[in-house]
Amino acid sequence: MPRRRRRPRPRRPGSAVATWDVVIVGGGSAGLSAALMLGRSRRSVLVVDGGRPRNAPARHMHGVLGRDHTSPLDLLAAGRAELTRYDVAVESGEVADVAGVEADASGPAGPAFEVVLDSGERHLARRLLVATGLRDELPDIAGLADQWGRGVALCPYCEGWEFRDRRIAVIASSAANAHQAQLLRQLSADVVFCSQGAVLTPAARSGLDARGIVVEDRRVVEVFADDGGRLRGIRLEDGGEWEADAVFVAPKAVPHDDLLRRLRARSMRQGGVDHVLVDEDGRTSVRGLYAAGNVVGSRSSVPWAMSSGSLTGAAINADLVDEDIRNAVDARG
Template identity: 60%
Template sequence: MQQTSWDVIIVGGGSAGLSAALMLGRSRRRVLVLDEGSPRNRFAGHMHGVLGRDHTSPLDLLADGRAELERYEGVTVRGGIAVDARALDDAAEPGSTAEPNGRGPRVALELADGERLHARRLLVASGLRDALPPVPGLAEQWGRGAFICPYCDGWEARDRRIAVLAASAAQVHQAQLMRQLSVDVTFFAHGAELTAEARAGLIARGISVEDRAVAAVVADDGGRLRGIRLVVGTELATDAIFAGPVPEPNDPVLRRLGADRAPHPMGGEFVVVDAMGRTSVPGVWAAGNVTDPRSSVPFAMAAGSMAGAAINADLVEEEVRAALAASVRRG
């Protein structure tokens, strides 16, 4: 199988991964970005709260980012799915083109097509999947009439009929955020157990609480959101739904490498990183939604930029050590 080496391999070509590649490309690093082409926000026609790009396509942002990277000759962005990863010994494996200088960690990746890649450092920025509540019709509305983030899509639903479809009691806060934007908000408990305090807080602000179970999300003949049907047959009209999917990080590479993970307040377990994105595995960083489901586009871009700078600094430190060692040997 073909083997190729890079200074840095970035798994994920979203906001975080491309931002890291930009920093590394500007430092004249040889960088490969592997992009599966399925960013988390691909269902959304517009992104919001992104300074200078408000109400523009998230896919256009990524296309512009890839175009910007073309000026840096060391950066390559292409499709690819990493299926396996492992740390290498200090010396390069037989057959690899990696520099066997014995001065730092190395990581080997295997892609779905059998290609093998080696890198001095690895950044995982592969995002996450939103596991939606199993309500018929909800998936068809995702990104169109149904959303997750009040800050990302709430303004567009202002002064309209808003439904908050609970997967857990955590959506109480989501409903309270939506109340800032409309006087017509209904909280569909959908089996979530509300504390007396939470229920009182909803009612006190004029938020209706619907305890009857939800049967389906209903669209009109044109596919536009029409309402929510209850199991008793009643249909309640709504203009926008805000739901709370379960975040599932796309982290098989980090799992294979044995990176430390920890429970997240929003559910699930996510990789543990420091302020610069470094994981517990030497030579491996992570950034964006694969580390935190709350990471919006601006946060992901910032995290990727910081990780790219940190990785370059780490490589420089390794090169200083190698130069000093070579000087001692010569002298």
Template identity: 70%
Template sequence: MQAWDVIIVGGGSAGLSAALMLGRSRRRVLVVDAGRPRSRTAAHMHGVLGRDHTSPLDLLAAGRAELTRYDVVVESGEVAGAVPLDAESAGADGLSFELELESGARHAARRVLVATGLVDELPDIPGLAGQWGRGVVLCPYCDGWEVRDERIAVIASGAANAHQAQLLRELSDDVTFFTGGAALPPATREGLEARGIAIEERPVAEVLEDGDGRLRAVRLDDGTELGADVVFVAPRAVANDGVLRELGARFMRQGGAQQVIVDDDGRTSVRGLYAAGNVIGPRSSVPWAMATGNLAGTAMNADLVEEDIRRAVERRG
């Protein structure tokens, strides 16, 4: 069983940012990456200073390349099991956790960071999933500029979608809000109508594409087709938090979902266990995920330094 200062589960922008900070502090770090980043279907990312309109996968590749100058190992795989270690198992190295990968390899670490992101569960509308990341997108800030002045459809799956439509109205005069047959609160309807946003109350049956695979229309359940160049939705965000649960982290209900409890530096309720990125909150901003990883990396190193001080003092005594 290999021993590390820190094992990072998840090699996205949060996990790699943490690894960078820890590697620069000469910590032995293992990054275990399943290779399924949330942004893998997107051709470009936006609003990332210095890398606007570049590939998110290129960003991760560049991050991995930067780590090669430090004592960081990136390994492809998934965690099959995770357990805390008792004092006897921890030994002189002060190991706190043991992780087993699907390959059967076993690793132990003094600290663990979980940065496994989340999965977007799309509304169950035929054709929607096939266009995800291309003709069907989520974030007006991430994708709105690219579809300015085009025909924008917003398919409601919750109250947040009305705000989505209002944000997109800044970018196009042709915005249609599909309610899915749900009744709109009077104030919401008034705000949409006042801003010239079309309201379509007939349920959506399908999202259609042309012969070249580009989104072309939204078909309603009565057969009517309404032309659209892009569809915005608000998927249900489901955190990949299995490792956090296995290791006993505390959760709270927020926004209708269970969310791991962390402090500003990513510490969970379990000593030595940290979390960063979209696994702690369903924000879609790459800079935000990077920042949470950066903070967690520095906090873990500071935590390890304090432990190193205590152990050094104990040896002297």
């Protein structure tokens, strides 16, 4: 049966700009989960998505109940299909700009945002949710980026099992990655920890030694593969090599938070990174502006991103209900 889609009404007669209850920027696990909650609350929702989810390089996704070892892109396609039951439109594109706008004097009171797509299309929203994810900035080592999402991995829970009992190298970004090596030791007895100059505490070093994890203090300069593109090992600064079936790294998480910053959402420096702050309902410091998923939290998990989006979607609906009550009372005079 063809889908019945209720497009939002233009805000003013003759205006080409449509007003939605909520515009969601980013249609990954977080953004689509929020859209589901809002759609089920009969909110009109526009999701604008650039189509580059963080885990797109991975063929399979793991640790996601009911979807273990399936394609991450299939999950999002299924999510989009589910949303067609509701008043949710999903549009491909990039949001280029956002601005807070004055509420229209002729319409109901409350915050409002204008969203501009790279196509030039404009939309108004009563609430704005930013769920734009983050970028993994990989260590600058030859050959490493080519293997990202295949032989080079990030999270022992997401990809560790696939390399159980295989030869694993951990390339550290800091001493904290000794813990990542210990998690991988749970899966394989053949783990080498490449410190890359990070200074380990005596306790961390003896913990690695005690569990048979080799500490390599020569710098890794290359990750190399065979002719078929399968990862074969790492090369060291003096030409030495370790054979490896998998390399685990700890990329720097760079949130896609420009839109939040443009709207002057408050941020705080934590662990050397400036993070936009949200409360447990995904509220930023700007009234009506919300954020969910990896843009405001770097946990590497689809279930976490879904939960963050779902809870934030419900919180936005509750916020709109409060506003609807105020507007209804005001209208009665």
